[in-house]
Amino acid sequence: MVTPDVYLAFGVSGAVQHLVGMRDSRTIVAINRDRGADLCRVADVVVEGDAVAVAEALMDHLEHERNRGA
Ligand SMILES: Cc1cc2nc3c(=O)[nH]c(=O)nc-3n(C[C@H](O)[C@H](O)[C@H](O)COP(=O)(O)OP(=O)(O)OC[C@H]3O[C@@H](n4cnc5c(N)ncnc54)[C@H](O)[C@@H]3O)c2cc1C
Known part of the structure:
Protein backbone atom coordinates (compact mmCIF):
# COMPACT_ATOMS: atom_id res chain seq x y z
CA MET A 1 0.00 0.00 0.00
CA VAL A 2 1.33 3.43 -0.93
CA THR A 3 -0.17 6.87 -0.24
CA PRO A 4 2.09 9.52 -1.83
CA ASP A 5 1.00 13.14 -2.31
CA VAL A 6 1.30 12.63 -6.07
CA TYR A 7 1.01 9.27 -7.83
CA LEU A 8 2.10 9.27 -11.48
CA ALA A 9 0.80 6.23 -13.36
CA PHE A 10 2.54 5.95 -16.72
CA GLY A 11 0.81 3.26 -18.80
CA VAL A 12 -0.93 1.47 -15.94
CA SER A 13 -4.30 -0.15 -16.66
CA GLY A 14 -5.65 -0.08 -13.12
CA ALA A 15 -6.07 -3.78 -12.37
CA VAL A 16 -7.94 -4.21 -9.07
CA GLN A 17 -4.84 -5.41 -7.21
CA HIS A 18 -3.02 -2.26 -8.31
CA LEU A 19 -5.91 0.07 -7.43
CA VAL A 20 -6.20 -1.39 -3.93
CA GLY A 21 -2.54 -0.56 -3.33
CA MET A 22 -2.58 3.09 -4.45
CA ARG A 23 -6.11 4.49 -4.53
CA ASP A 24 -5.65 6.50 -1.30
CA SER A 25 -2.87 8.59 -2.86
CA ARG A 26 -3.68 12.30 -2.54
CA THR A 27 -3.48 13.25 -6.22
CA ILE A 28 -3.51 10.61 -8.95
CA VAL A 29 -2.30 11.41 -12.45
CA ALA A 30 -2.94 8.79 -15.15
CA ILE A 31 -0.95 8.90 -18.39
CA GLU A 63 15.40 19.91 -16.60
CA HIS A 64 14.58 23.31 -18.09
CA GLU A 65 13.12 24.54 -14.79
CA ARG A 66 16.14 23.25 -12.86
CA ASN A 67 18.57 25.03 -15.18
CA ARG A 68 16.50 28.22 -15.01
CA GLY A 69 16.72 28.18 -11.22
CA ALA A 70 20.48 27.47 -11.14
C1 LIG B 1 -2.87 -12.67 -7.01
C2 LIG B 1 -2.44 -11.42 -7.79
C3 LIG B 1 -1.95 -10.34 -7.07
C4 LIG B 1 -1.54 -9.20 -7.74
N1 LIG B 1 -1.07 -8.15 -7.02
C5 LIG B 1 -0.71 -7.01 -7.64
C6 LIG B 1 -0.25 -5.88 -6.92
O1 LIG B 1 -0.15 -5.90 -5.69
N2 LIG B 1 0.09 -4.76 -7.63
C7 LIG B 1 -0.01 -4.71 -8.99
O2 LIG B 1 0.30 -3.66 -9.59
N3 LIG B 1 -0.42 -5.77 -9.68
C8 LIG B 1 -0.77 -6.92 -9.07
N4 LIG B 1 -1.19 -7.99 -9.78
C9 LIG B 1 -1.14 -7.89 -11.26
C10 LIG B 1 -2.36 -7.15 -11.79
O3 LIG B 1 -3.48 -8.01 -11.82
C11 LIG B 1 -2.08 -6.68 -13.20
O4 LIG B 1 -1.65 -7.74 -14.02
C12 LIG B 1 -1.03 -5.59 -13.28
O5 LIG B 1 -1.25 -4.59 -12.31
C13 LIG B 1 -1.14 -5.00 -14.67
O6 LIG B 1 -0.10 -4.09 -14.83
P1 LIG B 1 -0.05 -3.03 -15.98
O7 LIG B 1 -1.09 -1.95 -15.79
O8 LIG B 1 1.38 -2.59 -16.01
O9 LIG B 1 -0.32 -3.82 -17.35
P2 LIG B 1 -1.57 -3.90 -18.31
O10 LIG B 1 -2.79 -4.33 -17.58
O11 LIG B 1 -1.11 -4.73 -19.47
O12 LIG B 1 -1.88 -2.43 -18.82
C14 LIG B 1 -1.02 -1.66 -19.58
C15 LIG B 1 -1.67 -0.27 -19.69
O13 LIG B 1 -0.73 0.61 -20.25
C16 LIG B 1 -1.33 1.30 -21.33
N5 LIG B 1 -0.23 1.54 -22.28
C17 LIG B 1 0.57 0.61 -22.86
N6 LIG B 1 1.53 1.21 -23.59
C18 LIG B 1 1.31 2.55 -23.45
C19 LIG B 1 1.99 3.70 -23.96
N7 LIG B 1 3.08 3.60 -24.74
N8 LIG B 1 1.52 4.92 -23.62
C20 LIG B 1 0.41 5.05 -22.82
N9 LIG B 1 -0.26 4.00 -22.30
C21 LIG B 1 0.20 2.76 -22.62
C22 LIG B 1 -2.44 0.43 -21.87
O14 LIG B 1 -3.44 1.23 -22.46
C23 LIG B 1 -2.92 -0.23 -20.56
O15 LIG B 1 -3.91 0.57 -19.92
C24 LIG B 1 -1.62 -9.15 -9.15
C25 LIG B 1 -2.11 -10.23 -9.86
C26 LIG B 1 -2.53 -11.36 -9.20
C27 LIG B 1 -3.06 -12.53 -9.99
Whole structure:
Protein backbone atom coordinates (compact mmCIF):
# COMPACT_ATOMS: atom_id res chain seq x y z
CA MET A 1 0.00 0.00 0.00
CA VAL A 2 1.33 3.43 -0.93
CA THR A 3 -0.17 6.87 -0.24
CA PRO A 4 2.09 9.52 -1.83
CA ASP A 5 1.00 13.14 -2.31
CA VAL A 6 1.30 12.63 -6.07
CA TYR A 7 1.01 9.27 -7.83
CA LEU A 8 2.10 9.27 -11.48
CA ALA A 9 0.80 6.23 -13.36
CA PHE A 10 2.54 5.95 -16.72
CA GLY A 11 0.81 3.26 -18.80
CA VAL A 12 -0.93 1.47 -15.94
CA SER A 13 -4.30 -0.15 -16.66
CA GLY A 14 -5.65 -0.08 -13.12
CA ALA A 15 -6.07 -3.78 -12.37
CA VAL A 16 -7.94 -4.21 -9.07
CA GLN A 17 -4.84 -5.41 -7.21
CA HIS A 18 -3.02 -2.26 -8.31
CA LEU A 19 -5.91 0.07 -7.43
CA VAL A 20 -6.20 -1.39 -3.93
CA GLY A 21 -2.54 -0.56 -3.33
CA MET A 22 -2.58 3.09 -4.45
CA ARG A 23 -6.11 4.49 -4.53
CA ASP A 24 -5.65 6.50 -1.30
CA SER A 25 -2.87 8.59 -2.86
CA ARG A 26 -3.68 12.30 -2.54
CA THR A 27 -3.48 13.25 -6.22
CA ILE A 28 -3.51 10.61 -8.95
CA VAL A 29 -2.30 11.41 -12.45
CA ALA A 30 -2.94 8.79 -15.15
CA ILE A 31 -0.95 8.90 -18.39
CA ASN A 32 -2.49 6.40 -20.78
CA ARG A 33 -3.32 6.15 -24.45
CA ASP A 34 -6.59 4.41 -23.45
CA ARG A 35 -8.86 6.92 -21.73
CA GLY A 36 -11.17 4.04 -20.78
CA ALA A 37 -8.51 2.37 -18.60
CA ASP A 38 -9.73 1.74 -15.06
CA LEU A 39 -6.94 3.85 -13.59
CA CYS A 40 -8.31 6.86 -15.50
CA ARG A 41 -11.60 6.43 -13.64
CA VAL A 42 -9.95 6.99 -10.23
CA ALA A 43 -7.47 9.65 -11.44
CA ASP A 44 -7.73 13.33 -10.56
CA VAL A 45 -5.93 14.19 -13.80
CA VAL A 46 -5.85 12.17 -17.03
CA VAL A 47 -3.28 12.78 -19.75
CA GLU A 48 -4.35 10.90 -22.87
CA GLY A 49 -1.26 10.04 -24.90
CA ASP A 50 1.88 8.00 -25.23
CA ALA A 51 3.49 7.41 -21.83
CA VAL A 52 7.05 7.58 -23.16
CA ALA A 53 6.44 10.84 -25.02
CA VAL A 54 4.76 12.39 -21.97
CA ALA A 55 7.59 11.20 -19.68
CA GLU A 56 10.21 12.67 -21.99
CA ALA A 57 8.35 15.99 -22.23
CA LEU A 58 8.00 16.09 -18.43
CA MET A 59 11.71 15.36 -17.94
CA ASP A 60 12.64 18.07 -20.47
CA HIS A 61 10.42 20.55 -18.63
CA LEU A 62 11.86 19.66 -15.21
CA GLU A 63 15.40 19.91 -16.60
CA HIS A 64 14.58 23.31 -18.09
CA GLU A 65 13.12 24.54 -14.79
CA ARG A 66 16.14 23.25 -12.86
CA ASN A 67 18.57 25.03 -15.18
CA ARG A 68 16.50 28.22 -15.01
CA GLY A 69 16.72 28.18 -11.22
CA ALA A 70 20.48 27.47 -11.14
C1 LIG B 1 -2.87 -12.67 -7.01
C2 LIG B 1 -2.44 -11.42 -7.79
C3 LIG B 1 -1.95 -10.34 -7.07
C4 LIG B 1 -1.54 -9.20 -7.74
N1 LIG B 1 -1.07 -8.15 -7.02
C5 LIG B 1 -0.71 -7.01 -7.64
C6 LIG B 1 -0.25 -5.88 -6.92
O1 LIG B 1 -0.15 -5.90 -5.69
N2 LIG B 1 0.09 -4.76 -7.63
C7 LIG B 1 -0.01 -4.71 -8.99
O2 LIG B 1 0.30 -3.66 -9.59
N3 LIG B 1 -0.42 -5.77 -9.68
C8 LIG B 1 -0.77 -6.92 -9.07
N4 LIG B 1 -1.19 -7.99 -9.78
C9 LIG B 1 -1.14 -7.89 -11.26
C10 LIG B 1 -2.36 -7.15 -11.79
O3 LIG B 1 -3.48 -8.01 -11.82
C11 LIG B 1 -2.08 -6.68 -13.20
O4 LIG B 1 -1.65 -7.74 -14.02
C12 LIG B 1 -1.03 -5.59 -13.28
O5 LIG B 1 -1.25 -4.59 -12.31
C13 LIG B 1 -1.14 -5.00 -14.67
O6 LIG B 1 -0.10 -4.09 -14.83
P1 LIG B 1 -0.05 -3.03 -15.98
O7 LIG B 1 -1.09 -1.95 -15.79
O8 LIG B 1 1.38 -2.59 -16.01
O9 LIG B 1 -0.32 -3.82 -17.35
P2 LIG B 1 -1.57 -3.90 -18.31
O10 LIG B 1 -2.79 -4.33 -17.58
O11 LIG B 1 -1.11 -4.73 -19.47
O12 LIG B 1 -1.88 -2.43 -18.82
C14 LIG B 1 -1.02 -1.66 -19.58
C15 LIG B 1 -1.67 -0.27 -19.69
O13 LIG B 1 -0.73 0.61 -20.25
C16 LIG B 1 -1.33 1.30 -21.33
N5 LIG B 1 -0.23 1.54 -22.28
C17 LIG B 1 0.57 0.61 -22.86
N6 LIG B 1 1.53 1.21 -23.59
C18 LIG B 1 1.31 2.55 -23.45
C19 LIG B 1 1.99 3.70 -23.96
N7 LIG B 1 3.08 3.60 -24.74
N8 LIG B 1 1.52 4.92 -23.62
C20 LIG B 1 0.41 5.05 -22.82
N9 LIG B 1 -0.26 4.00 -22.30
C21 LIG B 1 0.20 2.76 -22.62
C22 LIG B 1 -2.44 0.43 -21.87
O14 LIG B 1 -3.44 1.23 -22.46
C23 LIG B 1 -2.92 -0.23 -20.56
O15 LIG B 1 -3.91 0.57 -19.92
C24 LIG B 1 -1.62 -9.15 -9.15
C25 LIG B 1 -2.11 -10.23 -9.86
C26 LIG B 1 -2.53 -11.36 -9.20
C27 LIG B 1 -3.06 -12.53 -9.99
